[in-house]
Amino acid sequence: MRRLLRRGIGFARFFSSHGGEAVLIDGKSVADDIKQVVAKDVALFKELVGRPPGLGVVFVGSRKASEIYVHNKTLACDETGISSSCTKLPEGASEEDVLASIRNYNEDPSVDGILVQLPIPKHLDEDRILSSISLEKDVDGCHPVNIGNLALKGNQPLFVPCTAKACLQLLLAKRVQLSGRYAVVIGCGNIAGLPISLLLQQHNATVTRVHALTKAPEDYTRKADIVISATGSPNLVRGNWLKQEAVVLDVGISHIQDPCSGELHLIGDVCIGEARKVASLISPVPGGVGPVTIAMLLQNTMLAAKLRHGFHQSKPESDAVK
Amino acid sequence: MRRLLRRGIGFARFFSSHGGEAVLIDGKSVADDIKQVVAKDVALFKELVGRPPGLGVVFVGSRKASEIYVHNKTLACDETGISSSCTKLPEGASEEDVLASIRNYNEDPSVDGILVQLPIPKHLDEDRILSSISLEKDVDGCHPVNIGNLALKGNQPLFVPCTAKACLQLLLAKRVQLSGRYAVVIGCGNIAGLPISLLLQQHNATVTRVHALTKAPEDYTRKADIVISATGSPNLVRGNWLKQEAVVLDVGISHIQDPCSGELHLIGDVCIGEARKVASLISPVPGGVGPVTIAMLLQNTMLAAKLRHGFHQSKPESDAVK
Structure with a gap:
């Protein structure tokens, strides 16, 4: 054996x-184990920084499945003590509206990670929208720089x-x-x-x-x-x-x-x-x-919070996962 | 048939x-055909802008094969009318020296494209060096953003x-x-x-x-x-x-x-x-x-020059090649 x-x-x-x-x-069961670790980190972070790590979600449209995903994600945030907020925009929202929501989260010091729930309606330029997320808040890892660094041998994506x-x-x-x-x-x-x-x-x-x-x-x-x-x-x-x-x-x-x-x-x-x-x-x-x-989203959000406050080395994905 | x-x-x-x-x-023969087209574009660009497109090469070390490549590339620039300059640094050059050379080219308005001849000596952080090239001058297309956009379906890399x-x-x-x-x-x-x-x-x-x-x-x-x-x-x-x-x-x-x-x-x-x-x-x-x-390097340099002067639409690689 x-x-x-x-x-x-x-x-x-x-x-x-x-x-x-x-x-x-x-x-x-794997997710529960990870969430336990995240919850401990969250508590420690809160003690040191005086606020919990924060996730900002942008959700455009009314796709039933996406609604369930977003609900599950914010629920998981609650479970581990991560604060979350969701900006919900209608199906016909303009690109400028979506970009403005992301800009708000980019500038909000209480938000460490930003997630745009995909897919977004077809009239919106996904590339432009995802690229507008601050790299250090891109906890979904979909920014071209993160994807590029995931592809390039020897490089390490932030997320x-x-x-x-x-x-x-x-x-x-x-x-x-x-x-x-x-x-x-x-x-x-x-x-x-x-x-x-x-x-x-x-x-x-x-x-x-x-x-x-x-x-x-x-x-x-x-x-x-x-x-x-x-x-x-x-x-x-x-x-x-x-x-x-x-x-x-x-x-x-x-x-x-x-x-x-x-x-x-x-x-x-x-x-x-x-x-x-x-x-x-x-x-x-x-x-x-x-x-x-979902557990990985929490882990990435926790990681983003740590990175922003200098609690983590700069190339975080070199250990367990990459 | x-x-x-x-x-x-x-x-x-x-x-x-x-x-x-x-x-x-x-x-x-394929390369010659491309170079002919580039040479025509270069002549037109020179007429309109008053200077030829420019390529800046950074070459660290003394690898014989790299020397030949750099020589062939600058020769091909000459053939098509693209101006080129090469910053040659010794094998033991510090990362700061290399970054400074790139910074010079980034800021030089007569340089449209920058090429760092790879491989570079092992003591240098390739990721950091390539990432320091201005995206709009990354004619070798090795910047993580370009690689990310090449990987992502629906996105288009600049080069x-x-x-x-x-x-x-x-x-x-x-x-x-x-x-x-x-x-x-x-x-x-x-x-x-x-x-x-x-x-x-x-x-x-x-x-x-x-x-x-x-x-x-x-x-x-x-x-x-x-x-x-x-x-x-x-x-x-x-x-x-x-x-x-x-x-x-x-x-x-x-x-x-x-x-x-x-x-x-x-x-x-x-x-x-x-x-x-x-x-x-x-x-x-x-x-x-x-x-x-080499012909593609010339083509990318020409494209970079056009983009900087607004002679080309913003998503250039959507036509023939991607």
């Missing part, structure tokens, strides 16, 4: 062969995007070896697919990004040690898309509305019933990557 | 099956790094289709491998980056429609690493010194004798990607 533990990926194999089916990763950081956190928590292993990332969005692939590359995985125009994506995933899907296409990844003992992270979230109750149900990209028979480890939806992503 | 032309990659196939061996891409742009230029010149095709980039350096893979992804290729820690890189290259090697390992890519009819770009350059004459000879990453029997199109070393990379 000790030898298996040392071998990293062997750890996952051990569990899989033990139970016959893939182990489901309990993202909530790693939360979803990518969550995936890495889960892989590290489950002792999945990355260096030299083959990872396929499905989906090439800026929020998840891109930063995930860049982060895996920083950890010396061999990475292929497959997307909507890739012919036969299953030809790639079938060879992969690690498959991370972030498309939002329910049940896209079937059991026969996976190699035996693969590690699978499901980042895709689709909201299916119950026609009777109107309630939203979450389902992922991975056909979990089939995938469990093949893979060694799977993060489910809900309860997998999602809660850890 | 017309149908083959329309099919893009079929164009390459046509030549290959016609001649039996892969067609060698004549990079010099695409020259080697990546040269590869794309050659592929476009030879009508090689990228969208939906499988490309393997060997080498994950910041100057070539990284921006090449990001640029191919922007053009909807499915891309794998293989590197020193990849197990059996040939398993990936053997499936690839396009193989681009940028490692500097002579003859790394053998004939049996390639799929029939693959398109191969050789970006790696190794300098082999003749023990008698002391002269430097250039050889690439690709074992060209073997590869020609399998591939459909190959860019050789020398005479392939190299001359086009």
Whole structure:
């Protein structure tokens, strides 16, 4: 057993062969551990600085799913003692309105981190909006400078995007070896697919990004040690898309509305019933990557507060995550 | 024939099956065409602004190969009428010295583009140095903001790094289709491998980056429609690493010194004798990607000059190259 533990990926194999089916990763439990640490840091920060770390959220429109995300994020802030405020703008808000909201948060000394809830309505220039966030408050890590530094070997972003950081956190928590292993990332969005692939590359995985125009994506995933899907296409990844003992992270979230109750149900990209028979480890939806992503937002906000007050070295992402 | 032309990659196939061996891409001829266009733009710019576009080069150390590159770049500037100056610093130069040279060029109104010849000595912080170049003068495209915008879908970098742009230029010149095709980039350096893979992804290729820690890189290259090697390992890519009819770009350059004459000879990453029997199109070393990379530096410098004087729209890389 000790030898298996040392071998990293062997750890996952051990569990899989033990139970016959893939182990489901309990993202909530990983997130709770992180939140506990953040809460302690928050309390200490408050004692030293006289105020809690602060997160400012800009939410444009009325997308139901985004509303739930924003609610969950502010709730998680409350849990850990981080103060949060949300500027809600209507669907038709002008770019100037959005930029003004960000400017307010940029200038507000009680706000350490700023999050623009994505996606934003199509008439707005996402690049211009995200680039207007002060680099030292870009806790979602989506500023081009942070993405550039995530891509460039030897550089270190101030903040790693939360979803990518969550995936890495889960892989590290489950002792999945990355260096030299083959990872396929499905989906090439800026929020998840891109930063995930860049982060895996920083950890010396061999990475292929497959997307909507890739012919036969299953030809790639079938060879992969690690498959991370972030498309939002329910049940896209079937059991026969996976190699035996693969590690699978499901980042895709689709909201299916119950026609009777109107309630939203979450389902992922991975056909979990089939995938469990093949893979060694799977993060489910809900309860997998999602809660850890929120925990990472709290961690980044805490980090931003520390950096602004000189409580942290200047290149923060060099330790656990990058 | 017309149908083959329309099919893009079929164009390459046509030549290959016609001649039996892969067609060698004549990079010099592609570069000459570009330089002619740049020279015309330079003349017009000079007439309108009263001075030629200017390139400032910072060269630290005495690496023989770098000396040749810098010489070739300034020579190409002369050819097209771009003025160039080179600040040469000794191997042991302090970071402050290098930053001061860049600051001078940043502030010099006659300098439109700045190039720091890479690699720089190891005691210098490459990130800090490259980040200090004014974004609007970063004609080598290595600033984290440019890399970030190259990575982010929907964003456009002010300048695409020259080697990546040269590869794309050659592929476009030879009508090689990228969208939906499988490309393997060997080498994950910041100057070539990284921006090449990001640029191919922007053009909807499915891309794998293989590197020193990849197990059996040939398993990936053997499936690839396009193989681009940028490692500097002579003859790394053998004939049996390639799929029939693959398109191969050789970006790696190794300098082999003749023990008698002391002269430097250039050889690439690709074992060209073997590869020609399998591939459909190959860019050789020398005479392939190299001359086009220099032409791209001139093009970027011209573009920087135009942007500074408002002769070009603000998002310049949206047309031919990205």
